Amino acid sequence: MTRYLAKLARIFFTGSAFFLFWWGGAFLTWVLLPLTRFRHRRDPTEAMRRCRLLLNRSLRLHADYMRFFRLIEFDARAVERQLPSGGFVMVANHPSLIDVVLLLSTCPTLYCVVKGSVMRSPFVGSMLRYCNHIDAGDGDPVSGAHVVHGAIERLRSGDPVLIFPEGTRSPENGVAPFKKGAFAIAQAANVPVIPVRIRRDPPALMRGQKWYQVPDGTIKYHFRLFPPQSPAEYAGDPVAMARDVRSLFLD
Numbered sequence: 247m248t249r250y251l252a253k254l255a256r257i258f259f260t261g262s263a264f265f266l267f268w269w270g271g272a273f274l275t276w277v278l279l280p281l282t283r284f285r286h287r288r289d290p291t292e293a294m295r296r297c298r299l300l301l302n303r304s305l306r307l308h309a310d311y312m313r314f315f316r317l318i319e320f321d322a323r324a325v326e327r328q329l330p331s332g333g334f335v336m337v338a339n340h341p342s343l344i345d346v347v348l349l350l351s352t353c354p355t356l357y358c359v360v361k362g363s364v365m366r367s368p369f370v371g372s373m374l375r376y377c378n379h380i381d382a383g384d385g386d387p388v389s390g391a392h393v394v395h396g397a398i399e400r401l402r403s404g405d406p407v408l409i410f411p412e413g414t415r416s417p418e419n420g421v422a423p424f425k426k427g428a429f430a431i432a433q434a435a436n437v438p439v440i441p442v443r444i445r446r447d448p449p450a451l452m453r454g455q456k457w458y459q460v461p462d463g464t465i466k467y468h469f470r471l472f473p474p475q476s477p478a479e480y481a482g483d484p485v486a487m488a489r490d491v492r493s494l495f496l497d
Contacts, residue, residue, distance in 0.1 A: 249462075256460045259315040264457055267308060267347070271369050274304060279376040294378040298354060301377050305351035317460075318344075320467040325352040328471045330440070333401040335432040336408045337424070338442040339495055341416045342451040345444055348467065349408055357400050358408040359393055380407070394431055401435035411488060415453040424492040429477065429484035438474035439487070443495050445470075 279297050286293035312318045329352065336356070338349060350356055358379050365371045365381045375381075380396045383389025397407045409431070411424035432439045445468045448461040472494050480487040 253460070253462065256317065257458050259312075259317055260457060260460050263308070263312050263315075263317060266311065268369060270304065270308065271373050274301065275369055275372045275376070279373060283376060294376070295355075298356075298377045301373065302351060302354040302356075305347050309348055309351045316464045318465045318467055320348055320469075322348065322351040325469050325471070329353055329406075330438075330474065332406075333404050333435065333437045334406045334440050334474065335397075335401070335428050335435075335437060336406055336440045336442055337411045337428050337491060338408065339416045339421050339444055340410045340412055340414070341444055341449075342446055342465075343415075343457075344451060345410075346408075348444075348469075349442070352469075353406060355405045356408055357397075357405055359397065359410075362389065390427070393427070394434070397431045398435045401431070401437050406440075407431070411492075418449065418452055421492060421495045424488040426484040426488045429480075429487040429491070433477035433480070433482060433484055433487075436477070438476055439491060440474055441472040441491050441494050443470045443472070444468075 278300060282296050282300055283293045286296055306322050309318070309320055309322055313320060336349070338345065346358065350358060357377075358374075359382050360374055360379050362381060362383045362385075365374060365379075380393055380400070381389075382393055397409070400407055409428035411428045412422040413425055414422070416422060429439060447466045447468075448463065450459075450461045450465045451457075475487070475491055477484075477487060480490075
């Protein structure tokens, strides 16, 4: 009976976390972010920086909410302390639904390349556009050129960019082949690549899994940051760099 009640409690608090994410996102989108943008309307760059900071703090609060109710075990502040300053390309695998939330909660200056369908969402999309995240579009050549140009521009301004090189959610208990785009961008901008391997135990929030299919215990997230990888060592060969960086995720 105790185990059954504990499972019900985890389902309830998981549902509440999703509820808070969506409606908190709506409040950010329609109230707080427009106010922030209006307050700094004479300086668009500062307005977007402030919006990203507000989003970062909101996502960090959301992660703390999930940690408080023992839904997850994760500390954004511990990850932030390991990140270098300045521009870099963060590449990560994508095993669960909330990876983006957790990664964006670690760094207030971090930009993310976001799928076009997500950027068109009436709630999340508007929020991401206020923060000037990068729209990946529909995968056509024009969208690809837009992503490359936008990412390089942000990197050269001294801000990091998050890219999931698999291009989609990771397969169960594995890592899909890495596409070369993230590494070509790092080479073009002459910035390091920071690989971040995400593991969680037990497996949960996987592709195709319903939100209420919760595990029996707390989901323990472990983020391992590997040393910066220099594109200069690959002499303009992003495919080789993608292959070597992916091998770090297979240990």
